[in-house]
Amino acid sequence: xxxxxxxxxxxxxxxxxxxxxxxxxxxxxxxxxxxxxxxxxxxxxxxxxxxxxxxxxxxxxxxxxxxxxxxxxxxxxxxxxxxxxxxxxxxxxxxxxxxxxxxxxxxxxxxxxxxxxxxxxxxxxxxxxxxxxxxxxxxxxxxxxxxxxxxxxxxxxxxxxxxxxxxxxxxxxxxxxxxxxxxxxxxxxxxxxxxxxxxxxxxxxxxxxxxxxxxxxxxxxxxxxxxxxxxxxxxxxxxxxxxxxxxxxxxxxx
Numbered sequence: 001x002x003x004x005x006x007x008x009x010x011x012x013x014x015x016x017x018x019x020x021x022x023x024x025x026x027x028x029x030x031x032x033x034x035x036x037x038x039x040x041x042x043x044x045x046x047x048x049x050x051x052x053x054x055x056x057x058x059x060x061x062x063x064x065x066x067x068x069x070x071x072x073x074x075x076x077x078x079x080x081x082x083x084x085x086x087x088x089x090x091x092x093x094x095x096x097x098x099x100x101x102x103x104x105x106x107x108x109x110x111x112x113x114x115x116x117x118x119x120x121x122x123x124x125x126x127x128x129x130x131x132x133x134x135x136x137x138x139x140x141x142x143x144x145x146x147x148x149x150x151x152x153x154x155x156x157x158x159x160x161x162x163x164x165x166x167x168x169x170x171x172x173x174x175x176x177x178x179x180x181x182x183x184x185x186x187x188x189x190x191x192x193x194x195x196x197x198x199x200x201x202x203x204x205x206x207x208x209x210x211x212x213x214x215x216x217x218x219x220x221x222x223x224x225x226x227x228x229x230x231x232x233x234x235x236x237x238x239x240x241x242x243x244x245x246x247x248x249x250x251x252x253x254x
Contacts, residue, residue, distance in 0.1 A: 104155030113234030124223030
């Protein structure tokens with residue numbers, strides 16, 4: 001048996017894809033493919049790494065013959081034990097918490113735009129009271145940004161308990177996959193209208209900029225119109241990023 005065939009056989013018995021093996025070997029998937037098709041040969045360092053990964057000797061990889069010991073990942077039962085499982089309750093709880101986290105993170109982004117809108121708003125009225133409104137135009141955006149950071153951090157913190165779920169590939173039952181698919185379908189049905197609204201608002205946010213550019217307005221009106229632009233952008237990103245982030249959670253197990 002040639003080296004490429006041995007690598008392919010050991011990879012499959014270990015339950016690894018070409019992409020997974022490539023990542024462990026710190027090479028490209030194309031490199032692994034060439035190894036297995038005998039188009040190229042791994043260098044000696046990679047051969048040593050392969051022997052350690054698969055639990056075989058370098059002699060076995062480089063010479064003809066079969067190993068005198070059992071290869072890893074040989075039985076389906078052993079492979080199944082390596083893949084973590086999750087209960088129906090944990091899936092439901094995870095999706096609910098993830099939804100809340102997505103809302104907090106999208107709110108943080110919306111507040112960033114709102115802080116810019118607040119700066120533009122109070123800057124447009126500094127002629128009334130330069131000292132007071134000038135101070136407010138700087139202080140208020142900083143306060144809003146602080147709140148935004150708090151929302152973003154909170155969204156990340158409430159997901160810490162589910163770190164294993166987000167980073168590992170879970171062994172889901174057919175019923176659990178159906179539950180996730182049904183939740184994804186309901187989510188899309190409930191939020192199609194919000195997606196349309198978000199896209200429309202994003203397009204409308206361009207109009208104030210066109211008005212400023214074409215009418216050559218005074219500084220006062222320019223600041224005032226910029227407020228409208230950033231408020232619309234804030235609402236847009238509040239809607240769209242929340243939906244996109246939560247939708248991505250379904251795709252992981254779809």
